[in-house]
Amino acid sequence: MIPVTTFVGKKIALFGLGGSGLATAQALVAGGAEVTAWDDNPDSVAKAEAAGVKTADLRGIEWAGQAAFVLSPGVPLTHPKPHWTVDLARAAGVEIIGDIELFVRERRAHAPDCPFIAITGTNGKSTTTALIAHILKASGRDTQLGGNIGTAVLTLDPPKGDRYYVVECSSYQIDLAPTLDPAAGILLNLTPDHLDRHGTMQHYAEIKERLVAGSQTAIVGVDDTFSALIADRIERAGVAVRRISKRNVVADGIYAEGSRIYAANGGTSALFVDLGGIDTLKGSHNAQNATAAIAACLAVGVIADDIREGLRSFPGLKHRMQPVGRRGQVVFVNDSKATNADAAAPALSSYDRIYWIAGGLPKEGGIASLAPLFPRIAKAYLIGEAAPQFAATLGEAVPYEISGTLEQAVARAGTDAAAAGEAAAVMLSPACASFDQYKNFEVRGDAFVGHVAALDGITMLIGTNKES
DSSP: OOOOGGGTTOEEEEEOOSHHHHHHHHHHHHTTOEEEEEOSOHHHHHHHHHTTOOBOOGGGSOGGGOSEEEEOTTSOSSSSSOOHHHHHHHHTTOOEEOHHHHHHHHHHHHOTTSOEEEEEOSSSHHHHHHHHHHHHHHTTOEEEEEETTSSOGGGSOOOOTTEEEEEEOOHHHHHTOTTOOOSEEEEOOOOSOOHHHHSSHHHHHHHHHHHHHTOSEEEEEOSSHHHHHHHHHHHHTTOEEEEEESSSOOSSEEEEETTEEEEEETTEEEEEEEOTTOGGGOSHHHHHHHHHHHHHHHHTTOOHHHHHHHHHTOOOOTTSSEEEEEETTEEEEEOTTOOSHHHHHHHHHSOSSEEEEEESEEOTTTTGGGGGGGGGEEEEEEESTTHHHHHHHHTTTSOEEEEESHHHHHHHHHHHHHHHTSOEEEEEOOSEESTTTSSSHHHHHHHHHHHHHTSTTOEESSOSSTTO
8 A cells, every 4th residue: 555645634535435446545544644535325435434434425524624635536527517526626625636646746755766657548558558567577677557457556555766656547537637747658549538528539638648748758659640749749848759659650769560669769760579479469559559668668767678578478468369378270369358349350450360259248339340350250159149130240241150158159169260270369359248148358258268278288378267
């Protein structure tokens, strides 16, 4: 835990007592703040009380005496309308912040020079975050990984000079972190997302810009117009900018040409690494993730050879294009996190011959948008409620069978791929939610790994437990 000492002896109101909210309340209490917390969910309030956190309905507190209001990032700050607690805090002139802001204040107070890498973007955040943390750990550095990736930032170890922080930041978290100041800040890309919470694409982009605008070194993907304009704008303001691209040459930064990654300085380029043969970094989207990771690690002092070794040993983000087993020329890939067609497209684009396991609880639009990728699919194995709908979409374009269950699909796909005697992938990339058969996509992915491990002749590339 990181005790939040910057508010010692001060009154803090807090709303939102889910996982990260409760961790934030406990960190504030541990640092000596006088916290009053609340949540609309009575079970969350009871859990906080059992953990020793003082609770009270924030409608009844004296807001003028609060030093700050800490809001959970999942609670609306501006759109579609501010939460009632936000209105109360603003009326009293109380600063509204979140857990990332508390972290950056603790870093400045206790170890302002400790390396801190912050990552945002519409797509690829989690893989890039995990890749950077892996490179740092593999090079022997004390590495703390947290934020939006699933570990509350204030549950990490306290800042000290030689400790590296790699923090994934959502737009919601950035909106609550007005003094965010990473040593290296990454903006991967921008496409319309979360507009129900931010109102317009312009506002969404402005929030994302804050992360790189406050960075010592800003690493910005320039393959979309919004991000390219941000790079130009913050550079004119005096920020050191390193541009990254998965398809265009950049003069100063890191760019990809297929699987080959180049480093450019002053218009002179040199090959940095070839990702060919690294199964966990297949596809143009992973080329972008790799360019960002390389730029960030160079910015915080990691030598090139250590970065290359970390790229080669990256095990992949769990449930996202994750190679989990191999039998002969066939690799088994867990892409359970692909819960809609757009999310499935990168994995389907990354292999030339695929035995595709798809289906579950269907999303609007189905898989029609994936039609350009159908020639890559040797056969489809359809499961769950979506099976009839997906079968109708595949029609005559792709051979398929309705397998019903994931276990049956893995067995049949494995048999067919082996009989074909060709280099191929047996891939779970469902393009569906999991809720018809599984609690969540993680449970579905773990089940896939277990079914693969049960096949004869499999060499597993990861463990078969939930920590794999």
